[in-house]
Amino acid sequence: xxxxxxxxxxxxxxxxxxxxxxxxxxxxxxxxxxxxxxxxxxxxxxxxxxxxxxxxxxxxxxxxxxxxxxxxxxxxxxxxxxxxxxxxxxxxxxxxxxxxxxxxxxxxxxxxxxxxxxxxx
Numbered sequence: 001x002x003x004x005x006x007x008x009x010x011x012x013x014x015x016x017x018x019x020x021x022x023x024x025x026x027x028x029x030x031x032x033x034x035x036x037x038x039x040x041x042x043x044x045x046x047x048x049x050x051x052x053x054x055x056x057x058x059x060x061x062x063x064x065x066x067x068x069x070x071x072x073x074x075x076x077x078x079x080x081x082x083x084x085x086x087x088x089x090x091x092x093x094x095x096x097x098x099x100x101x102x103x104x105x106x107x108x109x110x111x112x113x114x115x116x117x118x119x120x121x
Contacts, residue, residue, distance in 0.1 A: 014118035016072040017056035018102045025099045030060040032067075035102040037119045038091035052092075054119050057085075059096070095120075 017035045025033040036059050041050035059082060061067035068079035097105065102118075110116045 013056040013072050014116075015106075017058050018099075018106050018117055020070060020072070021058045021060075021099045021102060024058065024060050031062045033058065033060040033099050034096040035099065035118075036091075036094060036096050038094040040089040040091050050090075055089075055091075056118055 014037070021033050021035045024030055035056060037054065037056050039052050040055045041052050055071075055073075057069055057071040059067055059069050061082075067082040069082050069085040070077060070079050071085070097120075105120045106117050107115055
């Protein structure tokens with residue numbers, strides 16, 4: 001049997017996270033809104049191990065107790081309690097950016113002079 005290769009969709013989560021964080025902040029409903037970058041792991045059912053990849057999502061709420069997460073890869077885009085998301089995704093090397101900081105970094109040109117939505121050094 002031929003081994004099946006898995007391709008993960010990469011990159012668009014960074015753009016989505018910056019835009020969604022701006023939308024949530026503009027709503028005025030939440031005390032804190034962050035764009036978050038981290039290394040997470042996705043289970044690969046064919047190889048039976050987890051594969052690390054860089055990912056972005058949005059965290060928001062009034063405090064740590066009620067914090068929620070939105071991730072563009074969830075098809076329903078329903079908010080998830082932050083502790084449940086972290087338990088499932090096991091993020092490492094987490095970087096949080098306030099919305100204004102993420103906006104500024106996203107328009108700063110990279111080494112090739114292009115706009116980059118992330119990840120940022």
